[in-house]
Amino acid sequence: MGKRVTDPVESLAQRVAERVVDLVVRSLDVNALVQQIDLNALVDQVDVGKLVDRVDVEKVVGRVDLDRLLAQVNMDDLLARVDVDALLGRVDIDQLLARVDVAALVDRVDVNEVARRIDIDALVTQTDLGAVIAKSSGGIVGNALDVGRSSAVGLDEFIARWVDRFRRRRYSGPPGPPELLQPARPAPPVSPAVAPGAAISVVEP
Amino acid sequence: MTTPPAAELNFQDRFAGAASRLTAYVIDVAVSTGVFTLAVAGASFVASVITNQSVSWNRTNIAVTIIYLLWEFLYFAYSWAASGKTFGMALLGVRVVSADGAAATVRQAVIRTLAFPLSFLLLGLGFLGILLQHDRRALHDLIAGTAVIYSWDARAARLRFLARDNPPIPR
Numbered sequence: 001m002g003k004r005v006t007d008p009v010e011s012l013a014q015r016v017a018e019r020v021v022d023l024v025v026r027s028l029d030v031n032a033l034v035q036q037i038d039l040n041a042l043v044d045q046v047d048v049g050k051l052v053d054r055v056d057v058e059k060v061v062g063r064v065d066l067d068r069l070l071a072q073v074n075m076d077d078l079l080a081r082v083d084v085d086a087l088l089g090r091v092d093i094d095q096l097l098a099r100v101d102v103a104a105l106v107d108r109v110d111v112n113e114v115a116r117r118i119d120i121d122a123l124v125t126q127t128d129l130g131a132v133i134a135k136s137s138g139g140i141v142g143n144a145l146d147v148g149r150s151s152a153v154g155l156d157e158f159i160a161r162w163v164d165r166f167r168r169r170r171y172s173g174p175p176g177p178p179e180l181l182q183p184a185r186p187a188p189p190v191s192p193a194v195a196p197g198a199a200i201s202v203v204e205p
Numbered sequence: 206m207t208t209p210p211a212a213e214l215n216f217q218d219r220f221a222g223a224a225s226r227l228t229a230y231v232i233d234v235a236v237s238t239g240v241f242t243l244a245v246a247g248a249s250f251v252a253s254v255i256t257n258q259s260v261s262w263n264r265t266n267i268a269v270t271i272i273y274l275l276w277e278f279l280y281f282a283y284s285w286a287a288s289g290k291t292f293g294m295a296l297l298g299v300r301v302v303s304a305d306g307a308a309a310t311v312r313q314a315v316i317r318t319l320a321f322p323l324s325f326l327l328l329g330l331g332f333l334g335i336l337l338q339h340d341r342r343a344l345h346d347l348i349a350g351t352a353v354i355y356s357w358d359a360r361a362a363r364l365r366f367l368a369r370d371n372p373p374i375p376r
Binding site (some may be wrong): 037144148149150152153155156157159160163167174175176177178179180181 | 216218219220221222223224225228296297298300302303304305306307336337339340352354357359360
């Protein structure tokens with residue numbers, strides 16, 4: 001019998017309480033209430049370090065879609081806002097260079113490849129190097145020797161080419177002794193207008 | 206005119222061909238014989254002054270012929286042993302080396318000089334190797350274990366030509 005009396009009372013009390021709370025909340029001006037709170041004092045009471053310690057940063061970062069995030073970034077706009085001069089002004093070039101291992105850097109450079117890219121003809125004809133070579137090399141006698149030798153080598157090649165033609169063999173230039181044999185180093189082609197007797201002028205059969 | 210592929214190669218340290226070798230040999234024979242002839246003429250003059258008699262030595266004299274052969278031997282053997290090249294070879298930019306490319310030894314130089322006349326036998330068939338052999342070696346080269354290579358750097362000569370023909374623009 002007791003339970004039959006208390007249950008409706010409890011239910012009534014619950015409804016009354018909900019109604020009262022609802023009325024109280026409605027009557028409250030939350031903004032005015034917040035304005036009365038000293039947020040600084042409140043924040044001072046919060047132990048931020050402890051709070052952060054409780055945050056699993058890796059988990060948070062793991063949930064961030066960086067690609068999507070970056071896709072939303074306008075890089076041009078971002079870079080336009082960067083003062084490159086100011087940025088470079090803050091870089092200590094000397095310190096940066098001091099950290100560079102020049103020897104290791106040079107070791108990684110294929111000097112032969114770099115040398116192959118040099119236009120020797122242009123170097124000789126357009127710089128003072130040509131004058132140095134012209135001064136250091138012999139005069140008329142040296143010139144005559146070069147012409148005589150290149151003519152003889154040209155004749156050698158002409159004969160060798162014809163001999164191999166008669167023997168039905170393909171001629172590919174003279175071989176060399178094994179100890180001296182090196183990979184063939186192609187020289188830039190001779191311009192007949194510049195040096196008609198230079199290098200090895202081979203007569204076309 | 207395009208440059209033939211062979212002309213774009215530097216032939217330094219490669220086996221020398223027949224024309225260069227023949228030209229060098231002709232120069233050597235001319236120089237050595239000329240020097241010998243002058244020496245004999247000088248000796249004849251000195252002898253005629255000393256003896257007050259007319260002395261005329263020439264190569265019909267057996268003694269002079271023997272001395273001439275000895276001189277030729279010395280001329281070639283010493284040149285090949287000392288530097289690998291005679292005067293004519295130096296002019297043509299070729300030199301004698303061992304078959305493997307090392308410097309020719311004194312022994313090889315002497316054997317090469319002694320075997321050289323053999324290449325003239327049988328109408329000069331010993332020289333055919335220069336034309337037909339892969340390594341361009343004549344009979345005397347095969348006997349002495351030597352070869353003849355180009356010692357002349359064609360690329361350096363080419364740069365000299367370029368430098369001479371294109372003087373730098375004054376600034």
